[in-house]
Amino acid sequence: MARIGNLTLDAPFFQAGLAGYSDAAMRLVARRHGCPYAVTEAMLDQFLIQGGKGLKQAELDDADHPIAGQLMGSHPLEIAQGAGILAGLGYDVIDVNLACPVKKIRKKSRGGHLMQVPDEAIDILQAVRQAVPDHIPCTVKLRRGTDDSAQAEANFFTIFEAVIALGYAAATVHGRTVEQKYIGPSRWAFLKDLVARYGDMPGFSIFGSGDIWTAADIFAMIEQTGVHAVSVARGCIGNPWVFTQARALMSGDEQAATRPPTIDQQRDVLLNHFELSCALHGEKAAGMMMRKFGIKFARHHPVGDAVAKAFIAVKSLSDWRAVLDAHYSAAATEPLAAAGVA
Numbered sequence: 001m002a003r004i005g006n007l008t009l010d011a012p013f014f015q016a017g018l019a020g021y022s023d024a025a026m027r028l029v030a031r032r033h034g035c036p037y038a039v040t041e042a043m044l045d046q047f048l049i050q051g052g053k054g055l056k057q058a059e060l061d062d063a064d065h066p067i068a069g070q071l072m073g074s075h076p077l078e079i080a081q082g083a084g085i086l087a088g089l090g091y092d093v094i095d096v097n098l099a100c101p102v103k104k105i106r107k108k109s110r111g112g113h114l115m116q117v118p119d120e121a122i123d124i125l126q127a128v129r130q131a132v133p134d135h136i137p138c139t140v141k142l143r144r145g146t147d148d149s150a151q152a153e154a155n156f157f158t159i160f161e162a163v164i165a166l167g168y169a170a171a172t173v174h175g176r177t178v179e180q181k182y183i184g185p186s187r188w189a190f191l192k193d194l195v196a197r198y199g200d201m202p203g204f205s206i207f208g209s210g211d212i213w214t215a216a217d218i219f220a221m222i223e224q225t226g227v228h229a230v231s232v233a234r235g236c237i238g239n240p241w242v243f244t245q246a247r248a249l250m251s252g253d254e255q256a257a258t259r260p261p262t263i264d265q266q267r268d269v270l271l272n273h274f275e276l277s278c279a280l281h282g283e284k285a286a287g288m289m290m291r292k293f294g295i296k297f298a299r300h301h302p303v304g305d306a307v308a309k310a311f312i313a314v315k316s317l318s319d320w321r322a323v324l325d326a327h328y329s330a331a332a333t334e335p336l337a338a339a340g341v342a
Ligand SMILES: Cc1cc2nc3c(=O)[nH]c(=O)nc-3n(C[C@H](O)[C@H](O)[C@H](O)COP(=O)(O)O)c2cc1C
Pocket: 016, 017, 018, 019, 020, 040, 041, 042, 070, 097, 099, 141, 174, 182, 186, 209, 210, 211, 212, 213, 231, 232, 233, 234, 235
């Protein structure tokens, strides 16, 4: 069982923070498919402090637990204030992002930028831990370094050892460098070495991230590296079934673990996800938001390219329903099956 402080996960995987995707709608869909824990997308401390829309977006649904609220910031006092706000909103875990490779974030000395300035990173980690009540675990998201230099590696270990010394409950390590962004492989060997060195520290868990596309990848990472749990990121966008399949693998049902979702299952999820998104963002914003999900969901469909095109044109819930009727009904898929496509 994976642990995060006082929290026990009944499965060794979770949904990653994914900016622009992992809102409450995506998280609730994931949970309904067996995901035991989720991280929000990175929230800017200043947005929480300023109140208004940023704070409103951080509010939680009762069904959306256990959850980590992920924070990004550049100043210890501000990020500590943000952490206090998230704790007050009922987040079960507070996660600090030291990993984001996006240029405009790094330029403001946030996210992945902090991997190259260990003193600043440690001040931030310390301020957050102090601001959060003891019973709420703090965690951190890191990359394996800024780049492949020896200095970057030294900086990583300085920060990582501080994470443990400060009483953080877990670290999720993405096996790519900040410079790599998302290009090239995640270095699982780095995770393996990390677990060999720090995997037995009491009260501290190491989670792995990078190149998890299937349920089998989750368990391959655990087997090859020894991480305590695995963060599922791009592999679960438009694919909540990765969690069902991972649960199937846990119970030894190899067949179910590779069984693709049926058209009916896809239809149910597509409708549910859109309705949740509408409730969260309003119909217009949900229409925009769901297009990019539609493109990913379409990959499960026998005529995915045509379906993706149809999703791109969606503006409203009724447009979305029309795509479902056109492509996800028995009338639409029976001819495909007869032609041997479905
Ligand atoms: C579009 C996108 C947005 C992301 N946003 C976040 C984020 O807000 N917080 C975070 O910790 N990681 C974020 N990540 C990184 C992922 O959580 C994960 O570490 C990374 O994608 C590597 O895993 P993968 O190769 O299995 O996708 C993001 C990744 C992508 C592709």
